[in-house]
Every structure is written in structure tokens, then in C-alpha cells.
Amino acid sequence: SQQGEEDPQALSIQEGENATMNCSYKTSINNLQWYRQNSGRGLVHLILIRSNEREKHSGRLRVTLDTSKKSSSLLITASRAADTASYFCATANTGNQFYFGTGTSLTVIP
Amino acid sequence: DAGVTQSPTHLIKTRGQHVTLRCSPISGHKSVSWYQQVLGQGPQFIFQYYEKEERGRGNFPDRFSARQFPNYSSELNVNALLLGDSALYLCASSLVASGGGTDTQYFGPGTRLTVL
Numbered sequence: 001s002q003q004g005e006e007d008p009q010a011l012s013i014q015e016g017e018n019a020t021m022n023c024s025y026k027t028s029i030n031n032l033q034w035y036r037q038n039s040g041r042g043l044v045h046l047i048l049i050r051s052n053e054r055e056k057h058s059g060r061l062r063v064t065l066d067t068s069k070k071s072s073s074l075l076i077t078a079s080r081a082a083d084t085a086s087y088f089c090a091t092a093n094t095g096n097q098f099y100f101g102t103g104t105s106l107t108v109i110p
Numbered sequence: 111d112a113g114v115t116q117s118p119t120h121l122i123k124t125r126g127q128h129v130t131l132r133c134s135p136i137s138g139h140k141s142v143s144w145y146q147q148v149l150g151q152g153p154q155f156i157f158q159y160y161e162k163e164e165r166g167r168g169n170f171p172d173r174f175s176a177r178q179f180p181n182y183s184s185e186l187n188v189n190a191l192l193l194g195d196s197a198l199y200l201c202a203s204s205l206v207a208s209g210g211g212t213d214t215q216y217f218g219p220g221t222r223l224t225v226l
Contacts, residue, residue, distance in 0.1 A: 004152075031212060040198055042114070042217035043153070088152050097166040098143070098215065100152035 004089045004101030012107040019076040021104040023089030024069075030092065032065055034074050037086045037103070046074075046087075079108045112137070114203050114218035122224045123191050131186045131221045135203030141165070142184040143215060144176055145200040153200055159184055160206070188223075196225045 004025045013019050025032070031050050035043040049056045049065045049072065056063045062075040076083055086105050090098045115134045123129050135142050141160040145153035155168040159178035173189045182203075188195055199222075202215035 033214070035217075040147075040149075040220070040222075042200060042219045043202075043215075045214045045216070048212075048214065097155045097158060097168065098145075098153075099155060100145075103152050 004091055004099060006087065006089060006101045006104040008104060009102070010105045010107070012109065013079055015079060015081055015108055015110050017079055019079050019083070019106055019108070021074050021087055021106070023072045023074070023101055025072075025089070025091045025099075025101075026070065027091075029067070032063075032072050033090045033098075034061075034063060034072075035088045035090060035100070037088065039085075043088065076106075079106075081108050081110045084108045114201055114216055116199075116201050116218040116221050118221060119219070120222045120224075122226060124226050125191055125193060127191050127225075128187065128189050129191060129223060131188075131199050131201075131223070132183065133186070133201030133203075133218060134183045135201075136216055139203035139205050139216070140182055141204045141206060141213070142178055142182065143202045143204070144184070144186045145202065146170070147198040147200055147220070149197070156186070191225045193225050196223060198222050 007022045033048045034046040037043045047058045049063050060077045065072045086103045088103045089101045092098050117132045143158040144156040147153040157176040158166040162178045176186045178184045198220045200220045201218045204213035204215050
């Protein structure tokens, strides 16, 4: 079973707008990662946030983590058509076995 | 440097057959993980191998097996194929297997398996 769940399942925005997607997970974690997947291809790593961090930035990406609520959010600012993809959060416990959420499908309309 | 490569790209099999999928990790990476992604779902963890030893196994039946070779490439084998095995099979490599989700995983393009 998958540990994480992303919300919303699908999101459609205009180019230039911000996109926010959320991830909830069930058990305690060491880290949480976000990945992007274009059209059923391989996943691309976006950002990792450690359990002792609350916020992290990378370019147009901003990730927050609330371990008390077991949730994380990914914000993409000034979205572009090329950001159209599915976004997944992934968690791992003591092992290196990643558990992916169900994903948010983002469509950025030019 | 080449990324993670997988072969074949697409595969069509019939129920009951056997399939072998192959993965070559990024040069220098010693850990390989396999995932199954059914259409519309997130990837599900199948196996992780590090230094030729199994480090983790997901909730998949014994029909699924894997191995890692001395050059760190890996094979995923699925016996007695079922219709439900139709999916995108993803391979990911990482430098090590530090545990705790510390390692960034680099994914290959996947093998699309269709079982008829």
C-alpha cells in the first residue's frame, strides 16, 4: 500500500499562476522527497526535505513540512507550460524503501 | 554520463508467460530499486538491491524476483504473468543505500509491460 496521498488529484492553472499541491503520509519519516513525472515516463527528483526542516526552496519550488500533521506541500511559483506533469511525494522509513503517493496531475495552460 | 537505462522499452506478453526486465544504473551507483506503476497510480516499491544483496522487498508475490550482478546492473523477473501485472516497471539507482530515504533516486524511463 502507498503511504502518501497527494491532494488535489488534478489541478489546472494558467501560465504564470502559482500551483500548490499537498501530501499527507501515515507514519514517522526521516525525509520526504518530491518527484515529477512527465507523461508516464521516469520520475525526476525535485527536492528533499528532512524531518527537522520546516521549509526548503529550490528555484521556483518551495516545500514545507509539518511533521505534527504528517503533511507536506509543494508550491510552484510562476508556473510554465513545461511544468505540466504529475507530481509525487515519497517517504521512506528506516530502510531505503520509498513509498510514493497517488500523485497530483498538474496542467499549466499557456 | 548516461542515466539509468532500461530494456526493453515496451513488451507484450500473454498470461502465464515469464518476463525479464533489465536495468543498468548510473555509473558508480551501487543500489538499484524496482517499482511497479499501474496506470493512474504512484509507483509501488518491489525490490531494492545493494552490492548484489536484497535490501528490501515490497508486498509482491513470489512470482516477482530480482537479482543484481557484479557490475550493479539488475534484472527483474516475473513468472506466471497475470493481466494485473500490466504496468510501467521503473528502475531507480542511487549511489548507496544509506537508509531513511536520504538517497536521491534516479529513475530510468521504464519498461511498459502489457499482459494479454
